[in-house]
Amino acid sequence: MDLVALLAIQVLYAIASLALISVGLAIIFGMMRVINLAHGEFLMLGGYAAIVATSHGISIWLSMLVVAPIVVGIIGVVVERTIIRFLYGRMIDTMLATWGLSLLLVGLTTAIFGNTTVGISAPLGSIQIGAYRTSAYTLFVIAVAVVTLGAIFAVMRWTRLGLIARGTMQNANMAAALGVNPPRVYAVTFGVGAALSGLAGAVLAPVSGVFPTIGVAYVAKSFITVIGGGAAILSGTVSASALFGAINQIATFVTTPVFGEVALLAAAIVLIRLLPQGITGRFFRRGL
Amino acid sequence: MTINRRTFLKGTAATASAGLFSSSAWAEDPIGVASIHDLSGGLDIYGKPMVDALTLAIEEANAAGGLLGRQLKLINYDTQSNMQLYTQFAQQAALKDKVAVVHGGITSASREVIRPVLDRFKTLYFYNTQYEGGVCDRNQFDTGVTPAQTVEKLVPYAMKKWGKKVYVVAADYNYGQITSQWVKKYVMENGGEVSSIDFFPLDVTNFGPTISKIQAAKPDFVWSALVGGAHISFYRQWAAAGMRASIPMASTTFAVGNEHIVLSPEECNGMLVCYNYFQDLKNPVNEAFVASFHKRFGADYPNITELAMGTYQGFRLWAEAVKKAGSVDRLKVIDALETGISIDAPSGKVTIDPPTHHCVLDVHIAEVSDKKLKVLEDFAQQKPADTAAVCNLIKNPNDNQQYVIKI
Numbered sequence: 001m002d003l004v005a006l007l008a009i010q011v012l013y014a015i016a017s018l019a020l021i022s023v024g025l026a027i028i029f030g031m032m033r034v035i036n037l038a039h040g041e042f043l044m045l046g047g048y049a050a051i052v053a054t055s056h057g058i059s060i061w062l063s064m065l066v067v068a069p070i071v072v073g074i075i076g077v078v079v080e081r082t083i084i085r086f087l088y089g090r091m092i093d094t095m096l097a098t099w100g101l102s103l104l105l106v107g108l109t110t111a112i113f114g115n116t117t118v119g120i121s122a123p124l125g126s127i128q129i130g131a132y133r134t135s136a137y138t139l140f141v142i143a144v145a146v147v148t149l150g151a152i153f154a155v156m157r158w159t160r161l162g163l164i165a166r167g168t169m170q171n172a173n174m175a176a177a178l179g180v181n182p183p184r185v186y187a188v189t190f191g192v193g194a195a196l197s198g199l200a201g202a203v204l205a206p207v208s209g210v211f212p213t214i215g216v217a218y219v220a221k222s223f224i225t226v227i228g229g230g231a232a233i234l235s236g237t238v239s240a241s242a243l244f245g246a247i248n249q250i251a252t253f254v255t256t257p258v259f260g261e262v263a264l265l266a267a268a269i270v271l272i273r274l275l276p277q278g279i280t281g282r283f284f285r286r287g288l
Numbered sequence: 289m290t291i292n293r294r295t296f297l298k299g300t301a302a303t304a305s306a307g308l309f310s311s312s313a314w315a316e317d318p319i320g321v322a323s324i325h326d327l328s329g330g331l332d333i334y335g336k337p338m339v340d341a342l343t344l345a346i347e348e349a350n351a352a353g354g355l356l357g358r359q360l361k362l363i364n365y366d367t368q369s370n371m372q373l374y375t376q377f378a379q380q381a382a383l384k385d386k387v388a389v390v391h392g393g394i395t396s397a398s399r400e401v402i403r404p405v406l407d408r409f410k411t412l413y414f415y416n417t418q419y420e421g422g423v424c425d426r427n428q429f430d431t432g433v434t435p436a437q438t439v440e441k442l443v444p445y446a447m448k449k450w451g452k453k454v455y456v457v458a459a460d461y462n463y464g465q466i467t468s469q470w471v472k473k474y475v476m477e478n479g480g481e482v483s484s485i486d487f488f489p490l491d492v493t494n495f496g497p498t499i500s501k502i503q504a505a506k507p508d509f510v511w512s513a514l515v516g517g518a519h520i521s522f523y524r525q526w527a528a529a530g531m532r533a534s535i536p537m538a539s540t541t542f543a544v545g546n547e548h549i550v551l552s553p554e555e556c557n558g559m560l561v562c563y564n565y566f567q568d569l570k571n572p573v574n575e576a577f578v579a580s581f582h583k584r585f586g587a588d589y590p591n592i593t594e595l596a597m598g599t600y601q602g603f604r605l606w607a608e609a610v611k612k613a614g615s616v617d618r619l620k621v622i623d624a625l626e627t628g629i630s631i632d633a634p635s636g637k638v639t640i641d642p643p644t645h646h647c648v649l650d651v652h653i654a655e656v657s658d659k660k661l662k663v664l665e666d667f668a669q670q671k672p673a674d675t676a677a678v679c680n681l682i683k684n685p686n687d688n689q690q691y692v693i694k695i
Contacts (some may be wrong), residue, residue, distance in 0.1 A: 003500070003504055006500050006503075007497075007500060010496045010497050010500055013496060014494070014496070017494075110328065115328050115329065115330075115332045116332065116333055116517065116550070117333070117517035117518070117520050117550060118550070119520070119521070119524060119550070121524065121527070121528070121552050121554065121555060122524065122525075122528035125528075126528065126529050126530025126531075127530075131503075132500065132503045132504075133503065133529050133530040133534070134496075134499075134500070134529050134530075135525065135528035135529045135530070137528055138496065206524070206528070207493070207494070207521060207524070207525060207528075208493035208494070208518070208521045209493070209520050209521050211330070211517050211518075213330065214493075214518075217491050217493060217518070249496075249497055252497040253497040253500065253501060256486055256487060257486070257487075257488050257489070257494075257495075257497070257498065258460060258487065258488075260497070261489070261492075
C-alpha cells in the first residue's frame with residue numbers, strides 16, 4: 001500500500017515534469033506556430049541561471065522561481081526581436097534559425113561554464129511514506145507544475161492580456177484592425193514561453209544537474225508532448241503529459257528505464273497514428 | 289565494416305593526404321604519440337585528466353632527452369564523446385600521422401571502436417582505463433584495473449561491513465553489463481544474493497522509479513556502475529530521498545570522474561570504492577609526482593584520477609619498452625613489453641603481465657569522506673586473474689577477441 005502511494009507520487013512527478021518542460025514550447029509552438037528547436041537550451045539556461053544565482057548567495061527559492069524565469073524571459077524577448085520576428089510564417093526557416101541558435105547557446109555555455117555537470121542539492125529533505133522514503137522536493141515540483149498551469153489558465157481565460165493574445169494568434173490582421181499591436185504581442189508571448197522554459201529548467205536543475213547539452217534530453221520529450229497534445233495549449237499539454245508520463249513511469253517501474261522510454265515513444269507513435277491532430281484534435285476541443 | 293560513400297571518401301582522403309604530406313620521414317623527426325580522448329561532451333569528466341597526465345608524462349620524457357635521442361610529440365584528438373570520431377581519428381593517427389603508439393579510448397564502447405582499426409593498420413594501442421576485463425589482443429595493452437583486481441576485493445569488504453543482499457545499478461553498454469555480471473559472480477561466491485540488476489542508458493536523468501524499486505527490494509547495500517555526467521543525478525536523487533543514511537553504496541566507477549568533488553559531502557560520504565591509484569597514496573614516488581603535476585597544472589587541480597594515473601603509467605610502460613627494444617617498431621616494442629616490463633610508478637610497482645597484456649599492480653579500498661578519498665585497506669600486486677583465466681597471448685598470439693564472463 002505504501003508502495004502504491006510512493007508510485008502514485010512518482011507518476012504524478014513524471015506528469016508534472018513533462019508538463020513543465022513542455023508548456024513553454026506549447027505556448028511558442030501552439031500559439032505562434034514557431035518550431036523552437038532551441039527550447040532545450042532555454043531549459044538549460046534556466047538551470048544555469050538558478051545555479052549561478054544560488055552560488056552568489058541568493059536564496060535557492062528566489063533563484064529558481066524568480067531569477068531564472070526573468071533571465072530566460074529576457075533572453076527570449078531578445079531572440080524574438082533579433083531573429084524570430086523576421087521569420088514568422090516561414091516554418092522551415094525558423095527551424096533552421098532556432099537550431100543554429102541552439103548550437104550557439106550550447107557553445108557559449110560550454111565556453112563559459114565548461115562541459116562538466118554542475119548542480120545544487122535538492123532542498124527540503126525527504127519524507128516518510130510508511131516504510132518508504134522519497135524526496136520532498138518531488139512534491140514541490142508537482143506543486144510548481146499545478147500552480148504554473150493554473151496561472152496560465154487564469155491569465156488566458158480571465159484577463160484582457162490573455163484575450164488579446166488569443167485573439168492575435170487566431171487572426172492577427174483582425175486584431176490589428178481592432179487596435180492591437182501584433183509584433184508586441186508576439187514578443188511578449190515568446191518571452192513568456194521562454195520564461196516558463198527557464199522556470200522548468202531551474203526547478204528540475206537540483207534533480208538532474210545541469211550541463212550544456214542537457215537540452216537534448218528534454219527537447220525530444222517536449223516536442224512529443226506538444227505534438228501529442230495537439231492544438232489546445234493547456235488541455236493538450238496536460239492530457240499528453242498525463243498519458244505519456246504515466247506510461248513512462250509505470251513501465252519504468254515494472255520493467256527497466258530503457259523499456260520505460262521505449263513505451264513512451266511507442267505510445268506517442270500509436271497516439272499520432274490514431275489521432276493525427278493530437279489528443280485535443282478529438283477530445284477537449286473547446287479547451288484552452 | 290560496411291563501406292558507404294562517406295567512409296570510403298574519408299578513407300581515401302586520409303590515405304591520399306598521408307601520401308602527400310608524410311613522405312619525408314627522417315631519423316630526427318619527433319616520435320608521434322597519439323592521444324584519442326573525449327575532451328568535450330558528456331565524457332570529458334574522464335578525458336581531461338587523462339590528457340593532462342599524458343601531457344605531463346611526455347613533457348617529462350622530453351625534458352630528460354626524449355626517447356632514443358628523439359623528441360616526443362603529442363598529437364591530441366578530441367573525440368567529443370562521439371563514437372564516429374573515434375574511427376575517424378584512429379585512422380588519421382595510424383595512416384596520416386603514422387604515430388608510434390595510440391593512447392586512448394575511455395568507455396569500453398570507444399575501445400571496441402578503435403581496437404579493430406588499429407589492429408588493421410598495425411599501430412600499437414594502449415587502453416588505460418579501468419574496465420570490465422577480457423580483452424585479448426596482441427596489439428593492445430591494458431593498464432587499467434579489471435574486476436578480478438577490484439570487484440573481487442571490494443565485494444567481500446562491503447558485504448562484511450553491510451550485509452549480503454546487493455542491488456546493482458549499471459550503465460547500459462558493454463562496461464556496465466559485463467561488470468555487473470562480475471559483481472554478481474563475486475557476491476554469489478561470498479554467499480550473498482543480487483536482488484536485481486538495473487541498466488540505464490547514458491542520458492537517463494530521472495531515477496525516481498528506480499529509487500522506489502530499490503526501497504521495495506530492501507537490499508543491504510547498492511552497487512553502482514553508473515557512468516558519465518547525467519548519471520550523477522542518481523546520487524543526488526538518492527540523497528534527496530533520504531536514502532544515503534539507510535542504504536549504503538559501493539561503486540566501481542564513482543570518483544573516477546571526480547563525482548565526489550562535484551557532489552556535496554552529504555550526498556556521497558561513506559561510499560566505498562576500489563582502485564589502483566588515489567592522490568593521497570603515501571610513497572615518495574607519488575609525492576614527487578603530485579608535486580610536479582600541481583606545478584604543471586596548478587595547485588588547485590581538483591584531483592588526479594584513477595584514469596589519469598592509468599594513462600601516465602601506460603605511457604611510462606611504453607617508453608620503458610621503447611628503450612629496451614631500442615626502436616619504436618611495433619613488433620619490437622611488443623616483444624619488449626612481453627618480457628614483463630616493470631616501472632616504479634606513483635601507484636606502486638606496475639608490471640606488464642605477458643600472457644594477458646594487462647598489468648600486475650597494487651589496489652586500494654577507499655571511502656569517500658568530505659570530498660576526499662580516504663584509503664582504508666591495501667592489496668599489493670594484484671594479478672589480472674579474470675583475463676588470465678581465458679587469455680594467453682604467449683601461447684596464442686593470434687587470439688583477438690574480448691572474452692565475456694559467463695555465469
